[in-house]
Amino acid sequence: MRKPNFGDEFKHDAVARITERGYRVAEVPQRLGVSQYSLFAWKRQIGSQLSGDAGKDAEIRQLKGELARVIEERDILKKRPRLRQGGLPSSALTISSIR
Numbered sequence: 001m002r003k004p005n006f007g008d009e010f011k012h013d014a015v016a017r018i019t020e021r022g023y024r025v026a027e028v029p030q031r032l033g034v035s036q037y038s039l040f041a042w043k044r045q046i047g048s049q050l051s052g053d054a055g056k057d058a059e060i061r062q063l064k065g066e067l068a069r070v071i072e073e074r075d076i077l078k079k080r081p082r083l084r085q086g087g088l089p090s091s092a093l094t095i096s097s098i099r
Helices: 008-019 027-032 036-049 051-079
Strands: none
Touching: 008 027, 008 036, 027 036
């Protein structure tokens, strides 16, 4: 039996389904009729061709991590009880502090 010959566009699309579109790895080979081995080989091949983008990818991953951290900090600050003008919580205000 002869081995099928897939074009470069097909290979790029298959790899993009995993890396960019978020499809599960087990799902893509079944839908496209290829083996997981072929898919991973194409991913390695295409990854080595695009090695110039590796620096950009690393920076994007770093920035996404930093963004997630900042969002988490913001959400924590949103949950804090609000303070009144004097910097004291409302329960700490007394009549003597108002005079």
